[in-house]
Amino acid sequence: MLDSQLILNQSIIDDEWTFVALPNGNEEVKKQAGKVVLFKLTGESPPSELQINETVIPQNGKIILPLSVYLKNREALQSRLKNNEIALWLATHETLDEFIIIEKNINVFPLIAVFVERFQDGRIFSLGNLLRTRYQFKNTLRAFGDVLQDQLFYLKRSGFDSYLIKTGKDVHEALKALQSFSDPYQGAVDIKEPVWKRKVRS
Amino acid sequence: MYQYDNIDQTIVNERVAQFRDQTLRYLSGKLTDDEFRPLRLQNGLYIQRHAPMLRVAIPYGLLSSKQLRKLADISDRFDRGYGHFSTRQNLQLNWPKLEETPDILEELSKVEMHAIQTSGNCIRNITTDQFAGVAPDEIIDPRAIAEILRQWSTFHPEFSLLPRKFKIAVSGSKQDRAIVQAHDIGLEFYYDKEKKMAIRVWVGGGLGRTPILGSIIREHLEWEHVLTYCEAIIRVYNLHGRRDNIYKARIKILVKALGIEEFKKQVEAEWSHLKNSPNTINENELKRVAKFFTSMPYEKLNDQDDAFDQAIQNNKAFASWVKRSVHPHKQKGYRAITLSLKPHGLAPGDATSAQMKIVADLADLYSFGELRVSHEQNLILADVKLKDIFNIWEKAKAHQLATPNIGLLTDIICCPGGDFCSLANAKSIPIATSIQEAFDDLDYLHDIGELELNISGCMNACGHHHIGHIGVLGVDKDGSEWYQVTIGGKQGNDASIGTVIGPSFAAEEMPGVVKKLIDVYIKHRNPEERFIDTVRRLGVNPFKEHVYA
Structure with missing residues (x-):
């Protein structure tokens, strides 16, 4: 039996990709006690310039890079991209709009992964859906992070075909x-x- | 009413199996409390003060007599012989055992029922007018679309873990009875200039901690696009709604933060991609579902019945009950009847298993075997012949189901409150019962006239206190229970949020406070003027001055 937590489609497989994390640079911004900011939006901050610059990119092998790190080093990574060595990961609060403008064909990536920090974060489902339907991503779409059995069915239905189980x-x-x-x-x-188009219903 | 085919039944059966497995994994320690919480909630299972609470879905408030009998059996077998009908037209069991909930779900599945998405951060039970299909002021029966919405929202993969709960109400009548303006999405049906069914879409309404009435996001939506348009709204919410603060996570906060214009712009941009996608409904599917909601096989009758009229003449108690509990019907010779679950001195919305069985029998005998649950927490027999009304009254009265208080002060909307709910700051049932006891004089009650008094035990507002003509909110001050009073709230087309009259009161003061409010009303009212209209005409001050004098 494989000692792996990775599912692709219906099978457990070995992970041939190396995950590249962002260095910890996030200082927790403490809110003033009792102060409630009315009607603020989600407000997660993107990775800092320092975090992006300090990310160590392995020189060889298949790697999954943070979206921001890829965008910063895009030129230098083109040859490795052609060798199918570069995949991307993004967090659930990152949007694809800007990225899509820069990278017209996202199918140059053999794999895109979405990191879900807390399994209750359902943005991952909308991201999966957008990647598959709006941006026509055809290759492997992986969920990783707090990925649990009871969300797999929804992930599958949202376009994911690969799941790195916690x-x-x-x-x-x-x-x-x-x-x-x-x-x-x-x-x-x-x-x-929908089912009423697939089946004859009484 | 809608009847399951094998596709519906398979989904519900598979859900029972799934939840049984999840419960077993939890009990064996494979799932942590945190991991199990959203799973159980999405099956309506709360962990409460004394025991778990299981909320059973009653889609758009419609039940068959067979289903109600099953609910009675379940409350006898697995609970303490009673259930609580909620303001969202569902049924809550207060004393089930966690390990038995899969068995309860299995029993429910035998009568085409479930507890799917009755809680949790997902699309909840679709609610509507309790008089849908029979109300004379109805333009479009909203139940077919409600059922289509129910199926679409059931295990919708993209919206299974939203920032917060999401409630959709549908209405197709002139007078809104579904509170569409107080829902995350409210759908109001009408016929457009081309005589085609269209929908006015409201968004961002809700009660709770921050009560806000919704805004119109689209004046005219063609009905076939209702699912994809909802998908566009909920996708914008799913991606951009706040997830860092549970109290700021409802869609109403996002709509306020962006402003309705910007929110609408984002929704329309999203919809431009989703419009005409496969979830677009077509004529055939609407027809297929609508055929379950056609008119009952009514008899041709006169809209008058001698025996009925005589009974009103001869029996004062019957007459005063008829005045409150019998509602107009689109079909000549028929009426809708509300059975009060608000007998004075008992928990509003509660029904014993014996009462449930009686109501099921009445439905079989007199109302085509169907009944409805209202968001005011009463039960409705929707298709009753005039000549049968007296019989129904006698049987209902014998089982404490005929308190003549529908729409009056003691028809109190009330959440379970601190007696049961672990979210509550204060008890609500004792407040309701003490007010009911203070207004036990039926003549006085009828003289006061239409008045909605709503009580919530905390700011989550399950008792809809913001839209009560008189609203009561339980608050916690230094560990003791206090009650804040609002007046001037209202449901319906001219919905409004009530105004707080001043500092809160102790529980024992509450009947006196309500009496003082009524005194001011009686003193100042014009002939035929309702309490709410007097409040709107005079403003809060005269009431406030008298209460705090």
Whole structure:
């Protein structure tokens, strides 16, 4: 049995990719006690310039880079990109708009991964959907981070085909969750048509 | 009403199996509390003060007699022989055992019921007018679209973990009875100039800690686009709604932060991609679902019945009940009837299993085997012949289901409050019952006339206190329970949020405070003027001055 937490489609496989993290640069911004900022938006901050610059990019092998680090080093990485050695990851609060303008064809990446810090963060589903439908991403779409069995079915329906199950959780149990429902109601990324277009209903 | 085919049934069966597995994994320690929480919530299971609470979905408030009997059986077998009908038209069981909830769900699945998405940060039960399909002022019966919305929202993969809960209400009548302006999305149906069904879309309404009435995001939406337009709204919310602060996470906060114009711009941009995508409804699907909601096989009757009229003449108690509990009907010779779950002195919205069985019998005998739950927490027999009303009254009265207080001060909307709910700051049921006892004189009650009094045990506002003509909110001050009073709130087309009259009161003061408010009203009211209209005409001050004098 493989000692791996990675699922691709319906199988457990070895991970051939090396994950590149951003160095810890985020100073926790403490809110003033009792002070409530009314009607503020989500407000997660993008990686700092310092974090991006201090990220160590391995010289060889297949690597998954933070989106911001890739954009900063885009020119230097072109040859490795052609060798299918460069993949991207983004956090759930990052948007794709700017990136899509720079990188017209996102299918140059063999893999895009979305990092979900807390499994309750459902933005990952919208991101998956956008990558597959709006931006027509055809290659491997991986969820990693706080990825748990009970969200896999939704991730699959949102366009993900690869799941790095959180360490300590049973990956074989998790596999089963991909089959939770046989005939979902609504159209989504995996099954595009709603059930009333797929089946004859009484 | 809608009936499951094998696709609906399979989904519900698979859900039971899934939740059984999740519960077992939790009980065996494979799932942490934090991991299990959203899973159980999305199945309506709360961990409460004394025991778990299970909230069973009643889609758009419509039940069959068979389903109600099953709910009665379940409350006998797995609970303490009663249930609580909620302001979202659902049923709550207060004493189930965690390990037995999969069995309860399995029982529910046998009568085409479930607890899917009755809680948690997802799209909740779709709610509507309790008189849908029978109200004379109805333009479009909203239930077919409500059912289509129910199916679409069930396990919607993209919206399964939103920043916060998401509530959709639909209405198709002239007088709004579904509070569309107080929902995350409110859908108001009408016929446009081309005589085609269209939808006015409200967004960003909600009660809770920050009560806000919704804004119109689209005046005219063609019905076939209702799902994709909702997807556009909820996608913008899912991506940009706040997730760092639970109290700022509802869509209303995002809409206020961006402003309705900017929010609308983002939604329309999103919708330009989603419009005409596969979830667009077509005529066939609407027809398929709508056929479950066609008119009942009514008899041709006169809109008058001698025996009924005589009973009103001869029986004062019956007459005063009829005045409050019998509602107009689109079909001649038929009426809708509200059975009060607000007997004075008992928890508003509660029904015993015996009462549930009686109501199921009444539905079978007199109302085509169906009934509805209202957001005012009463039960409705929607299709009753005039000549049967007296019989219904006698049977209902024998089981404490005929308090003649519908729409009156003691028809109190009330959450379970601190007696049961672990979120509550204060108890709400004892406040309701003490007010009911103070206004137990039925003549006086009828003289006061239409008045909605709503009580919530905390700012989550399950008791809809902001839109009560009189609203009562339980607050916690230094560990003791206090009650803040608002007046001037209202549901309906001219909805408004109530104004706080001043510092809060102790529990024992509350009946006296309500009496003083009523005194001011009685003194100043014009003939036929309702309490809410007097408040709107005079403003808060005269009431405030008398209460705090």
